[in-house]
Amino acid sequence: EVQLVESGGGLVEPGGSLKLSCAASGFTFNNAWLSWVRQAPGKGLEWVGRIKSKTDGATTDSAAPVKGRFTISRDDSKDTLYLQMSSLKTEDTAVYYCTTDTSLGSFDSWGRGTLVSVSS
Amino acid sequence: QSALTQPASVSGSPGQSITISCTGTSSDIGGYDLVSWYQQHPGKAPKLVIYEVSRRPSGISSRFSGSKSGNTASLTISGLQAEDESDYYCCSYAGSSTYVMFGGGTKVTVL
Numbered sequence: 343e344v345q346l347v348e349s350g351g352g353l354v355e356p357g358g359s360l361k362l363s364c365a366a367s368g369f370t371f372n373n374a375w376l377s378w379v380r381q382a383p384g385k386g387l388e389w390v391g392r393i394k395s396k397t398d399g400a401t402t403d404s405a406a407p408v409k410g411r412f413t414i415s416r417d418d419s420k421d422t423l424y425l426q427m428s429s430l431k432t433e434d435t436a437v438y439y440c441t442t443d444t445s446l447g448s449f450d451s452w453g454r455g456t457l458v459s460v461s462s
Numbered sequence: 463q464s465a466l467t468q469p470a471s472v473s474g475s476p477g478q479s480i481t482i483s484c485t486g487t488s489s490d491i492g493g494y495d496l497v498s499w500y501q502q503h504p505g506k507a508p509k510l511v512i513y514e515v516s517r518r519p520s521g522i523s524s525r526f527s528g529s530k531s532g533n534t535a536s537l538t539i540s541g542l543q544a545e546d547e548s549d550y551y552c553c554s555y556a557g558s559s560t561y562v563m564f565g566g567g568t569k570v571t572v573l
Contacts, residue, residue: 448513
């Protein structure tokens with residue numbers, strides 16, 4: 343059974359930094375493309391960014407609102423995905439979900455999410 | 463870019479069929495057969511119910527079906543049941559620079 347467990351969320355002041363982790367199990371992590379998707383309170387889903395598998399170059403792409411501020415990385419030895427967030431803004435407040443990413447934007451497994459609150 | 467356009471709400475009685483539309487452009491829905499749909503119950507993570515326009519993941523009821531015509535994709539739920547009451551989001555691949563776009567979501571109410 344695929345399991346994705348996010349951690350690292352919390353309260354941070356505007357301009358601050360936070361690093362999220364996503365521990366994976368139940369599938370071959372090093373072959374997987376992975377994405378982060380977020381959901382602001384009471385709002386819809388928003389794609390944040392994606393990292394390809396190492397065999398596909400481990401390249402990353404990010405959505406325009408977070409480009410240059412958020413960095414996605416992976417540690418295949420630990421089956422863990424990361425999201426380093428810096429220069430955080432109040433509008434980054436959301437539940438952040440880790441997902442497996444197949445078929446170019448088909449997010450077939452999701453974690454339960456971790457809440458990031460950006461407020462002074 | 464703007465999100466894909468979905469109706470805010472759709473309702474139906476048990477046993478009926480409902481259809482949720484998702485309208486985009488030729489740069490997303492119209493350009494690729496890569497539309498997916500997600501069901502999200504309150505306080506829960508989204509769940510994939512349709513991918514690649516009309517394919518169902520293992521374990522998803524055949525009551526869920528997807529289609530596409532031009533720049534509009536649709537999700538149909540037949541034989542509506544109380545457990546189908548949820549929020550539904552469409553998503554489309556939008557090319558290598560944008561990657562994907564989500565719709566704003568549709569709240570389905572079972573009367």
